[in-house]
Structure formats: structure tokens, C-alpha cells
Amino acid sequence: MANYVKIGNLNVADVLYQFINDEALPGTGLDREKFWSELETLFSELTPKNKQLLAQRDEIQDKINVWKRENRDFRFENYKLFLQEIGYLEPEAEDFQISTENVDDEVALKAGPQLVVPVDNARYALNAANARWGSLYDALYGTDAISEEDGAQRAGSYNPIRGEKVITFAKEFLDLAAPLKQISHKNAVKYSIVEGKLAVLLSDGTTAGLQDDSKLAGYNGNPENPTAILLKNNDLYFEIEVDRSHPIGKTDQAGVKDILLEAALTTIMDCEDSVAAVDADDKVLVYRNWLGLMKGNLTANFSKNNNTVTRTLNPDRFYTSPTGEDISLEGRSLMFARVVGHLMMSNAILDPDGNEVPEGIMDTVLISLIGKHSLLGTGKYQNSAKGSIYIVKPKMHGSKEAAFANETFNRVEDMLELERYTLKIGVMDEERRTSLNLKACIREVKQRIVFINTGFLDRTGDEIHTSMEIGPMIRKNTMKFSTWLQSYEKSNVFVGLAAGFQNRAQIGKGMWAMPDLMDEMLKQKIGHVKAGGTTAWVPSPTAAALHVLHYHQLNVKRVQEILAKDIHDLKDDILNIPVAENPTWTPEEIQQELDNNAQGILGYVVRWVDQGIGCSKVPDINNVGLMEDRATLRISSQHIANWMHHGICTKDQVLDTLKRMAKVVDQQNAGDSAYRPMATDYNQSVAFQAACDLVFEGYVQPNGYTEPILHRRRLEAKAKMSVEK
Ligand SMILES: CC(=O)SCCNC(=O)CCNC(=O)[C@H](O)C(C)(C)COP(=O)(O)OP(=O)(O)OC[C@H]1O[C@@H](n2cnc3c(N)ncnc32)[C@H](O)[C@@H]1OP(=O)(O)O
Ligand SMILES: O=CC(=O)O
Numbered sequence: 001m002a003n004y005v006k007i008g009n010l011n012v013a014d015v016l017y018q019f020i021n022d023e024a025l026p027g028t029g030l031d032r033e034k035f036w037s038e039l040e041t042l043f044s045e046l047t048p049k050n051k052q053l054l055a056q057r058d059e060i061q062d063k064i065n066v067w068k069r070e071n072r073d074f075r076f077e078n079y080k081l082f083l084q085e086i087g088y089l090e091p092e093a094e095d096f097q098i099s100t101e102n103v104d105d106e107v108a109l110k111a112g113p114q115l116v117v118p119v120d121n122a123r124y125a126l127n128a129a130n131a132r133w134g135s136l137y138d139a140l141y142g143t144d145a146i147s148e149e150d151g152a153q154r155a156g157s158y159n160p161i162r163g164e165k166v167i168t169f170a171k172e173f174l175d176l177a178a179p180l181k182q183i184s185h186k187n188a189v190k191y192s193i194v195e196g197k198l199a200v201l202l203s204d205g206t207t208a209g210l211q212d213d214s215k216l217a218g219y220n221g222n223p224e225n226p227t228a229i230l231l232k233n234n235d236l237y238f239e240i241e242v243d244r245s246h247p248i249g250k251t252d253q254a255g256v257k258d259i260l261l262e263a264a265l266t267t268i269m270d271c272e273d274s275v276a277a278v279d280a281d282d283k284v285l286v287y288r289n290w291l292g293l294m295k296g297n298l299t300a301n302f303s304k305n306n307n308t309v310t311r312t313l314n315p316d317r318f319y320t321s322p323t324g325e326d327i328s329l330e331g332r333s334l335m336f337a338r339v340v341g342h343l344m345m346s347n348a349i350l351d352p353d354g355n356e357v358p359e360g361i362m363d364t365v366l367i368s369l370i371g372k373h374s375l376l377g378t379g380k381y382q383n384s385a386k387g388s389i390y391i392v393k394p395k396m397h398g399s400k401e402a403a404f405a406n407e408t409f410n411r412v413e414d415m416l417e418l419e420r421y422t423l424k425i426g427v428m429d430e431e432r433r434t435s436l437n438l439k440a441c442i443r444e445v446k447q448r449i450v451f452i453n454t455g456f457l458d459r460t461g462d463e464i465h466t467s468m469e470i471g472p473m474i475r476k477n478t479m480k481f482s483t484w485l486q487s488y489e490k491s492n493v494f495v496g497l498a499a500g501f502q503n504r505a506q507i508g509k510g511m512w513a514m515p516d517l518m519d520e521m522l523k524q525k526i527g528h529v530k531a532g533g534t535t536a537w538v539p540s541p542t543a544a545a546l547h548v549l550h551y552h553q554l555n556v557k558r559v560q561e562i563l564a565k566d567i568h569d570l571k572d573d574i575l576n577i578p579v580a581e582n583p584t585w586t587p588e589e590i591q592q593e594l595d596n597n598a599q600g601i602l603g604y605v606v607r608w609v610d611q612g613i614g615c616s617k618v619p620d621i622n623n624v625g626l627m628e629d630r631a632t633l634r635i636s637s638q639h640i641a642n643w644m645h646h647g648i649c650t651k652d653q654v655l656d657t658l659k660r661m662a663k664v665v666d667q668q669n670a671g672d673s674a675y676r677p678m679a680t681d682y683n684q685s686v687a688f689q690a691a692c693d694l695v696f697e698g699y700v701q702p703n704g705y706t707e708p709i710l711h712r713r714r715l716e717a718k719a720k721m722s723v724e725k
């Protein structure tokens, strides 16, 4: 239990109190006393509204459950009318255009990958910020993007056969992104800059130039023998790195040692579903890392391959322009912070009645306060060239909740003496009530919105929970082909385009949750660009360096122009519920589904509850490592709860499955010295009990969220561990 300091009528955990007074406030120009007294006022005025919105969520869900029980014979028209009556489907909002100002180019104008990273992990967070630039050769060589066929194995020391395949791939990329006149980059033997243009000497002794000379953006070194040639395609930079003395450069006839790609244009520093932050200590770690990123002084020391590494933020990159001027490019990704949603309360601050305060409000204050350091330019780097602070708001249901976020942002701006609309909002479109009323939601934040993003993972969890009573859901892996999901994705783009997102805000697509399957990602994720997404989520810097290739292949602006000609309403399709009509699953198929879900739940939860790790790679039943976070947990736990509710499986069967899978997960983690096995004593394992709660209490969890149980059980595990010490 934390020690609390009384300040005014608030009780603040001392670790948070010290952090704010000693680290976050100094340098922001804000008066300490005023800050604390205004924080108290903020909580006292906004908490009741926050609670009322949560109560409304519960009321709506209860009504939906009761309606189905009373209307056994499901008729779509009646269902839709009922949803309108209870305010779940809001009246159609009038047309409008968003008017967000001061949006950085990475968000408004450029299209490219968005990396997500748990901000409590400084090493990963720094890596993510630095993933603005990534090596194409490393991304190809180190992943399955290049096949291991024909002697091109990855394991062991450098394999020149594999290296050759990488170089071939890279030259094909150059031919696509910066084609030469009538010849391939494969024929290049020397790159030079002559009179401000790229001149490429070819193997036959002739010289070729670029098809489009304006693609040359700069260079480094002697123009005759440059060490770097900076090119630009679809507004994205990339650099041919030349070094004939380098082990790889030596093998290349033009001396090319790598292609450096502008990759993660933006990064989401996540304080939400990929972190496990349950008390003041955890929250301070999250906030302190964000402070280090905003001041530019975050460092991480760790050992890797027997070397001690100190990681810091990368500097900007400098070049000479084709016409001889000095130019610089951002060395780091533009950072957003994802705060928590409206649901959770935090024990880091207690209100005058001793109640925990809304965590989403606390996050908004702290993230913005810390963001002010970067705005004032007191640190090493400035995150936003346009004076904005970027905040992602997840898990909102409907327009009243968006309006509440806007009100909170207004209040926080006033409190922190920031100009109106300094705080920008990215709205996660990941709850059914938001997808259906997206236009009305956007309208509530139309002066500050910078993205809508289809968080299809949470969205799938909400789909299952909302329609829990309607029937048994189709199998998890078939969800992505279902009508509701496809139309939700399309509708998000249509609504964004109609509201004027082009050149002002991102239309974002969801996460690639298979971090090791890069070949498959290269094949599939271009679908996000074809669908009109100006960005899409990737789980790692490597994935960012590969996904950016899609934005070189297609110009999203052109795609959007075509899509904009056929904008139409898709609400009826979004309302198509993914229940299995007369399911004919065999007992084996049912068991396989349960095994898969149970393994994912346990593999994730055990690290969350016992070790406080909020995002993990967990092998699925086919041994494919899946990125699991709280949203994927929501799906798996709700899916089992749904099948149990409809008698597809029994509680005993689920418990047996969980026990059997606990043994599998224990084995998978055998090499981790910090791991606590679950199967040695199921009753004593807090993690195992958490997994059981998530499933067996899944029906009654608010909107099927996993946070309340995870937080409760993590606090229990922490308390148990401190007694054991
Ligand atoms: C539904 C949603 O809300 S999705 C959003 C939440 N999800 C996320 O944020 C996903 C973030 N990704 C991750 O946390 C990780 O990639 C995981 C957990 C999936 C896999 O992690 P690991 O098993 O450690 O990955 P792996 O061993 O392959 O690679 C580790 C290396 O990649 C880097 N790395 C991996 N993921 C990231 C990331 N997201 N950002 C920055 N660096 C990363 C690490 O820094 C490390 O490199 P280093 O040794 O130089 O520091
Ligand atoms: O937050 C992302 C999601 O898919 O959920």
C-alpha cells in the first residue's frame, strides 16, 4: 500500500507527488500550489461526469441483454429500432469538416507506418523513437521476408547466398522507388552527384540518370563519391549508403552497404493496453519515461550479446541538398502517447471521499504537463515542430464520451496554460458504439482530431461482448472475414474522408499481430494502403522498415481520391452480428478453439500478473508467436465466455482446458528464471486464478474489459511477493 501525502483535500501517493513536484513541474512555468489546487477542482468537477458515462455503458448493455431475452425471434429491423430508442444508434450527425490546425507533416501530409511500444520499457521506447530510420538490409536478412530456400539460411554467421538475395530485393526496391532511365540499379557500378543530379555509372561504361530528377533530395560526402544519396518517393525519404570498405559494400559493385529507410513516421508511446500499470509506482515509471522522451534525455543501459549498451535518442540527420544547401531531417519518430480510457480508476490519487480518481483524467494531465517540456523547447529535441501534444484516446463509446474527452482536454489546456487545441486527439475506433456513430464522435473533437484508427482487436472483443446474448460467435480466426469487420474498416475510411481528413489527419489501420511473420506481412499489409489507410500499426521497428515499402508502392492520396467517389453508409452491415447460424463444429474443433484461446490467455496473463509485463509474444497452438496485449486477451476471454454461455462447451471443460494449457505454458517459459509455474498449484497461482476469473466472470465484466480483473490480481500478486521477500 502506498504512502499518501495530503495536498488540499486530495491524497496523493508520495512517489507520484514527489515525481510531479521534483521532475514534471519544474521548467513548465507553472505554479506548484495552483497546479495542485486546480487538479483537485478538475477531479471534483469531472469525476461525476466520468462515472455517469460509465453507468450509461452498463445500462445500455443491460438493455441489449434483456431485449434479446424478450425477443427470441431476432428481426433486424426491430433490433435497429431498439438500438435507436436506447441511444445506442445516435441520430445522423450533420455534415462538417474537421479544422485541426498545427498538425505535423508526419500526421497530416505523409503516409507511413505507426509503431506502438509499451512506454514503461525504456529500451524498447527509445528503440521505437529511433525507428524513424531503419535498415532495409537488416530487416530483410533477419526475418522470413527473405526465404531460406536454396542455401539462404538465416542461422549462423553471415551467409553470402542470403546476402545476395537481400541485395537483389533492395535493388528491386530502388527500381520501384527511384527508377533509372531504362536500366536497373542492379547495373550500377558507381553513384555520383553531377550538377545537382544523380549520375549512375553502369557496368557497360555508360551513365544513367533518374527517370525523375526531382527524386534526388540530397547527399553526403564528396559529390563524385558520395557516402550517402538521399532520395524521396511518395514523400518518404530513403538513403543509399555507400562504403566500399564495409564487409557488405565490398561485395557490391556499386559499393552499396545498405538502404536506410524512413520507416516509423509516428510512434505511439503506449500507457494503455501494452503496459501493466496498476499503482503509483508503475504509473510513475510510465510518466518518467515519457518525460525522458519529451526532454530528450531518456537513456537505457542493458547488456546485449555480452556488450554493455547505452541507448539514447538518435540525433537529426544532415545532408547537402542537390543545390548545395545544408538540410536536416528528423532523426526520430513523431511521438504520440496513448492514455487509458474512461473506465479505470487509479489508486495513485484519492479524492476527498477516499475514492480512487479517474485514471484517464490523471493520464491526460500528466502526459500533457510533461509534453509541455517539449513544447517549450527546454530539452534536447522538440517532438512537434508545430507546437502540438499528441494524445491517443482509446475505448470510447459514442459521441458523449468523445465530448467528455474534449471537455477534459479543454480543462487541462486551461490548467496547464496551453493554447486551446494544443492537445491533439487520436480517436481509437474500437468500440461498436463508436464505429456506428463515428461521424458524431469526430464532430465532438473536430478542432483537435488528428486520427481515427481501427483498433480491430478491441473492436472484436466489444463485438462479442455486446452481442453475448444473441448467440454463439463464429470462431476467432474467421472474424476477420466477417461482414461487420470488413464494413467497419471501410466505413471508418469513408467517414474520415467525408469529414475532411485528407491533408489534416491520419486514417489509421490496425496492428500486425504476428511479429515473426514478415513475409506474410509484406503480402497482406499492403491491403491497409489499398483500403485508404494513411498509416497502420506495426509491432516492431523491423516491421516498420518493411511495412514502409507498401507506401512506396502505392500513393495513398490517389487511393483515397478514388475511394472518396463512392462514400456510402455501411451501418446495417456493421450491425451484422457474427453469430454462428446452426453451428456444426465437431468436438475436436471446439476443443481446438478452447485450447488456442486458453493458451493465449494464460501465456499472456502469467507474465502480466506475476511479472508486470503488459505485452508479450505468446506462441499459439501452431507455435506462431503472437503479439498478445490486453485487447487480444479481451477477445479470447470473451470468446470462451460466449461459448460457455451458449452451451457450446461446459465450465468443467473450460477449467480442464485451462489446467492442461497451464502445463504447456509452464513448459514454454521453463527458461525464464523469473517465471512462476502455474500448474504446480493452481489454487495458489494468482495468475492462473486471474485467467479463470477472466473467463468465468467474463459475462459480467464491463464491456468485456480485462483491466478490472488484471489490476486486482496484479495488486494481489505484488502484495504476495512483498510478503515473501
Ligand atoms: C491492440 C493493441 O493495442 S496493439 C498495441 C499494443 N502492442 C504493442 O505495443 C506491441 C509492441 N511490441 C512489443 O511489445 C514486442 O514487439 C513483442 C512483445 C510483441 C515482442 O517482443 P520481443 O519478444 O522482445 O521481440 P524480439 O525478441 O523479436 O525483439 C526484441 C528487439 O526488438 C525491439 N522491439 C520489439 N518490439 C519493439 C517495439 N514495439 N518498439 C521498439 N522496439 C521493439 C526491442 O527493443 C529489441 O531490440 P533491442 O534488443 O535492440 O532492444
Ligand atoms: O488498440 C488496438 C486494438 O486493436 O484494440
Ligand SMILES: [Mg+2]
Binding pocket: 273, 394, 428, 430, 455, 457, 458, 459, 631
Ligand atoms: Mg485497443
